[in-house]
Amino acid sequence: xxxxxxxxxxxxxxxxxxxxxxxxxxxxxxxxxxxxxxxxxxxxxxxxxxxxxxxxxxxxxxxxxxxxxxxxxxxxxxxxxxxxxxxxxxxxxxxxxxxxxxxxxxxxxxxxxxxxxxxxxxxxxxxxxxxxxxxxxxxxxxxxxxxxxxxxxxxxxxxxxxxxxxxxxxxxxxxxxxxxxxxxxxxxxxxxxxxxxxxxxxxxxxxxxxxxxxxxxxxxxxxxxxxxxxxxxxxxxxxxxxxxxxxxxxxxxxxxxxxxxxxxxxxxxxxxxxxxxx
Numbered sequence: 001x002x003x004x005x006x007x008x009x010x011x012x013x014x015x016x017x018x019x020x021x022x023x024x025x026x027x028x029x030x031x032x033x034x035x036x037x038x039x040x041x042x043x044x045x046x047x048x049x050x051x052x053x054x055x056x057x058x059x060x061x062x063x064x065x066x067x068x069x070x071x072x073x074x075x076x077x078x079x080x081x082x083x084x085x086x087x088x089x090x091x092x093x094x095x096x097x098x099x100x101x102x103x104x105x106x107x108x109x110x111x112x113x114x115x116x117x118x119x120x121x122x123x124x125x126x127x128x129x130x131x132x133x134x135x136x137x138x139x140x141x142x143x144x145x146x147x148x149x150x151x152x153x154x155x156x157x158x159x160x161x162x163x164x165x166x167x168x169x170x171x172x173x174x175x176x177x178x179x180x181x182x183x184x185x186x187x188x189x190x191x192x193x194x195x196x197x198x199x200x201x202x203x204x205x206x207x208x209x210x211x212x213x214x215x216x217x218x219x220x221x222x223x224x225x226x227x228x229x230x231x232x233x234x235x236x237x238x239x240x241x242x243x244x245x246x247x248x249x250x251x252x253x254x255x256x257x258x259x260x261x262x263x264x265x266x267x268x269x270x271x272x273x274x275x276x277x278x
Contacts, residue, residue, distance in 0.1 A: 024099035026051040064264035065236035084142030092118035101241035111147030170196035173234040181275030217250035233258040
């Protein structure tokens, strides 16, 4: 797999000089849980990045529940954590790869190719008997110069313009009940963007909680042309990222994130909303 590393791989190479491990554990609705878990124990050398403090900016009227951060501020935070332009970065979480994939996508957006997600997450690491520690990582500041890739990102107006265009596919990454509008436990309005297809992000994973192979990901997205524009969204731009990663693993080359996602879409009262299975 191109963007996933095994636990064995990380164990063998995690202490290399240019390798930085990033703990992204976070529990929605319990924002302190991830940091507390990190302080209790983590992979040796790992630095902690918080979804809401580091990987998002404050919520505004528009932009969704987890707006992307100011990129210069994020680049500064990366440097403070020891991540430079030459670093190999492996992110992990304990949420099926959702938060780690968000971090992965953000590094990719800033032009950093050596970014990966740990297969299986933290629980699998501990279960396998690999080392853990409560010691905080030693600070080794680096310089990270961002090189944004704007073609990887779309905003609300761009999504709106593409509704109904045969050359664009919209993918909704939420579970089917939310997509169909049968229930909405988080956002104020239920349903989905008209024309979007539903591919639940957790279907990126196998029964053991690891990532499916590239071939299995291709089977998930069978029927989609490899070079067609694909725009992925979820509730707030976080769990869309595992699907972006899965599509990339499967060989799709024109995959974009609607970072504001459903929570941004419904912040515009005039935007159309669909319910049901299509």
